[in-house]
Amino acid sequence: MKKAEPKKGEVKRSEPKANRRGxxxxxxxxxLYQMDIAGTGLNDILAEFESHWLGREVEGDQYLxxxxxxxxxxxxxxxxEQRRLDPVIDETLLNGWPLKRVETILRAVMRAGAFELDKRRDIxxxxxxxxxVAVANAFVDRNxxxxxxxxxxxxxxxLRAGELDPAG
Structure with a gap:
């Protein structure tokens, strides 16, 4: 399996329990990156990550x-929600830069973030x-x-008009 490699190493086991969501x-x-790069299906990717990655040591890195x-x-x-959310992300990208031209790992970050913003109102x-942004920082530079x-x-x-004040 080709895995997106964080540039700063993996999260260590000593991280607080609250970081389980992180x-x-x-x-x-x-x-999502793996699905995009390799065309891995949903059921296969869920099974692979749940049985081989989450909370396990892989290639010397301990996953929280x-x-x-x-x-x-x-x-x-x-x-x-991909058919609905990808066009929303596309419209948000500046200068007509289409989502399909964004680096694969950044596309995965934006997609996951867009889903949470749209459907996880409890957060x-x-x-x-x-x-x-912290997840993206594990893979790419500050720019x-x-x-x-x-x-x-x-x-x-x-997606959450009213939750954030205009002054930000």
């Missing part, structure tokens, strides 16, 4: 135990944006995380 987000982005139900919700939820928009931040911020204001 680990689920990271795994969801990796799963993730909230498996949250991981599954993000991946299956995005796949179910504050600012938390969703911040968490996915590219700035793009993720900008796109998700616009999506948050669009």
């Amino acid at each position: 680990a689920a987000r990271l795994a969801a982005v990796q799963a 135990p993730a909230e498996a139900a949250f991981f599954r919700d993000i991946v299956t939820g995005f796949v179910a 504050p928009a600012r938390v969703v944006v911040s968490e996915y 590219e995380t700035g793009m993720v931040n900008a796109v998700l911020d616009v999506l948050a204001r669009r």
Whole structure:
């Protein structure tokens, strides 16, 4: 399996329990990346990640135990909403830069973030944006995380009108 490799190493087991959702987000982005790159089907990717990656040591890296139900919700939820959410992300990208031309890992980050902003109203928009910027930071440099931040911020204001004040 080709896995998106974080540039700063994996999350360590000593991280607080609260980071199980963060680990689920990271795994969801990796799963969406794998689906995009290799064309892996939904059921196969869920089975692979749940049995071989979440909370396991892989190639010397210890993966933090993730909230498996949250991981599954993000991946299956995005796949179910992809036809609706991809055009929304496309409209948000500046200068007519289509989503299909965005680096695969960044596309996966934006997709997972867009799903959460759209469907997980129990999680504050600012938390969703911040968490996915942190996930992006594990894979790419600061300039590219700035793009993720900008796109998700616009999506948050669009998908959750009223939650974020205009002054931001």
